[in-house]
Amino acid sequence: MLFKFRPDRPRWVQVAEVIRDRIEAGDYGPGQPIPSEPAMVREFGIARTTARKATAWLREEGLIYTVPSLGSFVHGG
Amino acid sequence: MLFKFRPDRPRWVQVAEVIRDRIEAGDYGPGQPIPSEPAMVREFGIARTTARKATAWLREEGLIYTVPSLGSFVHGG
DNA sequence: AGATATTTGTTCGTATGTATC
DNA sequence: GGATACATACGAACAAATATC
Numbered sequence: 001m002l003f004k005f006r007p008d009r010p011r012w013v014q015v016a017e018v019i020r021d022r023i024e025a026g027d028y029g030p031g032q033p034i035p036s037e038p039a040m041v042r043e044f045g046i047a048r049t050t051a052r053k054a055t056a057w058l059r060e061e062g063l064i065y066t067v068p069s070l071g072s073f074v075h076g077g
Numbered sequence: 078m079l080f081k082f083r084p085d086r087p088r089w090v091q092v093a094e095v096i097r098d099r100i101e102a103g104d105y106g107p108g109q110p111i112p113s114e115p116a117m118v119r120e121f122g123i124a125r126t127t128a129r130k131a132t133a134w135l136r137e138e139g140l141i142y143t144v145p146s147l148g149s150f151v152h153g154g
Numbered sequence: 155a156g157a158t159a160t161t162t163g164t165t166c167g168t169a170t171g172t173a174t175c
Numbered sequence: 176g177g178a179t180a181c182a183t184a185c186g187a188a189c190a191a192a193t194a195t196c
Binding site for chain 4: 162
Binding site: 012048050 | 182183184185186191192193194
């Protein structure tokens, strides 16, 4: 079942908020990976460019860090 | 420092002129790439659609050619 | 050593909607 | 109405690094 987007805000914002909430809930612990871009594409039914915008926002917020070719990980590990 | 646009002409024209001048000055040699669309977005502080209009104009002028997924390059290499 | 799969980085192509002049 | 300009969002392709088999 794909994520239900609201029409009032951009999709990349809503995806970023879901991931952020999961991080704060402890679903992804410190040093552990968040869903990869292809995983977000599958789970939310979005384009990769949209997944990348969500990831970039989480990175700018300081919640995650990204290692090329490996993935993005929660800070604090 | 972002480019200072004049209000009298379209932005895409002014961007195209800057790139054209650089090509004629030899900043980008034959066969070498001009700034990508994302690079123009960063350098000039414009939208991608505006960068694309500038690139399209340079292409129609015969100054460059574009290879999808790779970039745009100065003619004559 | 070699081949394959995964992931991020980057690019262009296209379309839609909104706003402004 | 038309041209300009922005943001969003889809898709496709290529590249490079990493990990695994």
